[in-house]
Amino acid sequence: MKRLSVGSWLVGIVALLYFIVPLVATAQFSFQEGPGQPFWAAYTSILESAQFWQSLRLSLGMALAAVVIGLIVVVPAAYWAYLRVPQLKPWIEFVSILPFVVPPIVLVLGLVRLYASGFGPLSARVTMLMGAYGVVSLPYMFRSIDTGLRSMNVKALTEAALGMGASWTRIMFQVVLPNIRQSLLGGAFLTFALIMGEYAISSMLGFNTFGVYMLLTGQTQAQGAAALAIIAFILVWFFVAIMQWVSRNSITTIGGSR
Amino acid sequence: MAFLEIHQVRRQFASQVAVENISFTADKGEFISLLGPSGSGKTTLLRIVAGFERPDAGRIVVDGEDVTMMPPQRRNMGMVFQSYALFPNMTAANNVAFGLRTRKVPNDQIQARVRELLSLVGLEQKADRYPHQLSGGEQQRVALARALAPNPRVLLLDEPLSALDALIRVNLRGEIRRIQQTLGITTLYVTHDQEEALAMSDRIVVFNHGRAEQIGTPEEIYDRPTSAFVSSFVGAMNRLTCQVISRSAGTVALGNHELQVNALPNDVTDGDRVELWIRPERIRLGWDPDDVNQNHLQVVVDQVMFLGARLGIKGTIVGGGGALTLDVPRDANDRGAMLRPGASVDVTFSRSIAVTRASE
Numbered sequence: 001m002k003r004l005s006v007g008s009w010l011v012g013i014v015a016l017l018y019f020i021v022p023l024v025a026t027a028q029f030s031f032q033e034g035p036g037q038p039f040w041a042a043y044t045s046i047l048e049s050a051q052f053w054q055s056l057r058l059s060l061g062m063a064l065a066a067v068v069i070g071l072i073v074v075v076p077a078a079y080w081a082y083l084r085v086p087q088l089k090p091w092i093e094f095v096s097i098l099p100f101v102v103p104p105i106v107l108v109l110g111l112v113r114l115y116a117s118g119f120g121p122l123s124a125r126v127t128m129l130m131g132a133y134g135v136v137s138l139p140y141m142f143r144s145i146d147t148g149l150r151s152m153n154v155k156a157l158t159e160a161a162l163g164m165g166a167s168w169t170r171i172m173f174q175v176v177l178p179n180i181r182q183s184l185l186g187g188a189f190l191t192f193a194l195i196m197g198e199y200a201i202s203s204m205l206g207f208n209t210f211g212v213y214m215l216l217t218g219q220t221q222a223q224g225a226a227a228l229a230i231i232a233f234i235l236v237w238f239f240v241a242i243m244q245w246v247s248r249n250s251i252t253t254i255g256g257s258r
Numbered sequence: 259m260a261f262l263e264i265h266q267v268r269r270q271f272a273s274q275v276a277v278e279n280i281s282f283t284a285d286k287g288e289f290i291s292l293l294g295p296s297g298s299g300k301t302t303l304l305r306i307v308a309g310f311e312r313p314d315a316g317r318i319v320v321d322g323e324d325v326t327m328m329p330p331q332r333r334n335m336g337m338v339f340q341s342y343a344l345f346p347n348m349t350a351a352n353n354v355a356f357g358l359r360t361r362k363v364p365n366d367q368i369q370a371r372v373r374e375l376l377s378l379v380g381l382e383q384k385a386d387r388y389p390h391q392l393s394g395g396e397q398q399r400v401a402l403a404r405a406l407a408p409n410p411r412v413l414l415l416d417e418p419l420s421a422l423d424a425l426i427r428v429n430l431r432g433e434i435r436r437i438q439q440t441l442g443i444t445t446l447y448v449t450h451d452q453e454e455a456l457a458m459s460d461r462i463v464v465f466n467h468g469r470a471e472q473i474g475t476p477e478e479i480y481d482r483p484t485s486a487f488v489s490s491f492v493g494a495m496n497r498l499t500c501q502v503i504s505r506s507a508g509t510v511a512l513g514n515h516e517l518q519v520n521a522l523p524n525d526v527t528d529g530d531r532v533e534l535w536i537r538p539e540r541i542r543l544g545w546d547p548d549d550v551n552q553n554h555l556q557v558v559v560d561q562v563m564f565l566g567a568r569l570g571i572k573g574t575i576v577g578g579g580g581a582l583t584l585d586v587p588r589d590a591n592d593r594g595a596m597l598r599p600g601a602s603v604d605v606t607f608s609r610s611i612a613v614t615r616a617s618e
């Protein structure tokens with residue numbers, strides 16, 4: 001095995017410290033309670049708060065919705081672009097990075113102005129939040145799926161399956177999705193982490209999501225905010241692990257090929 | 259009645275005509291190669307037959323059924339791709355079984371058919387391997403087995419050997435032909451390799467700029483090419499530009515030489531320019547002055563290329579007439595031919611050679 005140079009070790013250690021030290025410091029601070037209080041007091045206060053669970057449920061639901069929207073909208077669109085209109089790929093890439101360019105306040109104002117009334121269920125604030133999250137997660141979802149599709153010969157595999165009489169549904173579930181599984185997971189993880197920490201859009205639409213709750217907690221309880229940050233960190237990894245486990249046991253079953 | 263009929267098929271991409279009014283038929287069990295350089299339209303025609311492209315005009319008929327507008331899923335044709343196109347997430351066995359599963363064949367029949375096909379291509383021991391665990395040749399065998407598994411009406415192969423090493427290519431082409439003959443399946447085979455087409459086919463369609471330049475058996479294509487393109491694309495060809503001295507006597511002038519030919523084109527007259535087409539292997543070393551049926555030239559050797567069993571000689575005709583390529587047995591030097599750069603050698607060729615009007 002190739003030995004790493006001293007420089008590589010040094011860079012690795014510095015990078016590790018850069019990420020670990022704030023985390024350790026935050027964890028340590030979260031345990032510094034006043035006299036007469038147990039060291040886990042900040043955690044019990046957070047976990048006993050009804051607002052915490054409410055905001056967590058809302059953010060989890062929204063993150064899941066954003067992932068599902070991404071899968072339903074981005075996968076077929078990117079696949080179709082690769083298969084039928086490859087000349088449109090640069091335009092789709094351009095559209096996919098627009099959420100980076102448009103500030104959240106502009107996005108929310110646009111959504112509110114357009115959908116505030118007269119669009120039935122689309123005019124509901126929760127639908128607007130869901131839609132906004134679907135849009136902001138677009139770059140992460142598209143980039144990941146694009147990488148996956150780029151690594152497989154979409155056209156030849158599709159034509160091979162078509163030639164053997166496969167339906168489009170069979171092609172999608174047995175050929176395309178299993179072969180871009182890693183990319184799908186990557187996109188889903190990024191989207192999930194993004195939505196769990198999102199603040200600007202939800203606060204402007206008046207929702208008390210996990211991100212908003214974290215900020216409000218930070219304004220009133222210093223140790224509580226640190227405890228919440230650690231809880232959020234653990235929660236995101238926990239849910240990402242669950243997603244990975246679920247996808248490993250589902251897509252391959254759908255494919256029925258391994 | 260022909261099993262596969264291709265009638266006046268035309269396909270245009272923007273301003274470029276990819277396939278221009280191609281027509282030919284294939285009998286049941288016939289192996290037809292579509293041979294031509296890159297961009298000549300052979301793959302486009304194959305894709306039209308497979309249903310992946312729609313023709314702008316023309317018809318595709320299989321076993322009496324017009325399939326021109328039929329989607330590829332319903333055509334029942336087996337396709338083998340240049341890039342193999344095996345499903346990376348499936349084992350060799352599951353790749354072969356794919357087409358049978360889409361047709362909802364009972365599982366026990368699928369297992370039996372997969373075993374039969376993998377055995378036919380010599381891969382029964384590697385049924386559980388994934389594509390990335392197989393060599394290029396093995397992947398292409400699996401692709402062939404997969405294409406054959408659902409008993410397709412027509413087998414379509416799109417340059418299936420071009421990504422493989424030379425030795426594997428030669429072995430596999432023999433195997434493809436053996437399997438095709440065993441199953442008696444009508445086959446269209448796209449290739450740009452003339453040797454492959456000559457070795458495998460019952461008939462060859464030579465493509466150039468979207469048109470079928472010539473359709474014929476390998477012998478017809480090689481021995482009696484009907485166009486300058488076919489003559490130079492299929493095998494090597496010396497094309498010597500001469501001037502007709504006497505049409506009635508069958509004499510032409512090549513530099514300072516007077517040559518005899520058996521047949522001149524009907525539309526040439528004395529003084530017209532013509533081209534003699536001579537295969538390098540048809541030119542013999544040595545000269546017998548008493549043999550009046552042979553034309554004689556003297557050639558100064560420029561280059562000798564060792565080709566294994568043969569020697570390739572490039573030389574210049576003494577007395578004008580241009581360059582000449584010879585393909586002689588490797589032991590020609592042992593028999594006193596003195597083939598080395600700068601040497602002058604006598605060569606002869608028959609009067610029975612193809613002559614065509616020279617292009618302006």
